[in-house]
């Protein structure tokens with residue numbers, strides 16, 4: 001799993017997801033991943049904060065640097081953290097944008113983009129989101 005996090009919310013979700021996944025699992029921050037070597041795994045999970053309707057800058061950079069050959073045919077799932085208010089919808093969200101990017105490179109989206117919600121602008125996470133993250137992870141097919 002590749003994640004980014006500025007205020008720690010997405011990191012907490014990433015750790016909950018990583019802890020609940022079956023099989024050998026690596027949870028790695030986006031700046032520590034070689035985007036050319038993603039093809040050597042059987043499920044790629046990507047998680048990012050939504051900032052200004054988009055993934056974080058390091059996550060956007062990472063997506064740009066992934067060569068098409070690295071994700072072609074690779075199964076993936078995305079999640080993000082975001083506000084729970086309705087007014088932000090027009091700007092879009094990180095998980096959908098990451099998904100569109102990976103699909104455009106030939107990745108195979110194995111489940112819909114999953115949102116996890118924070119209470120304030122910088123968090124904390126809403127109650128129950130860590131448990132929901134673990135459940136989401138258990139439902140992902142590998």
Ligand SMILES: Cc1cc2nc3c(=O)[nH]c(=O)nc-3n(C[C@H](O)[C@H](O)[C@H](O)COP(=O)(O)O)c2cc1C
Nearest residue numbers: 005006007008009010049050052053081082083121
């Ligand atoms: C500067 C800033 C911009 C944000 N923009 C959005 C946004 O456009 N849409 C949204 O749903 N949430 C937005 N949020 C809420 C963040 O997505 C939320 O705090 C997220 O959990 C941060 O993740 P992190 O703690 O892993 O960095 C924003 C938060 C900040 C601080």
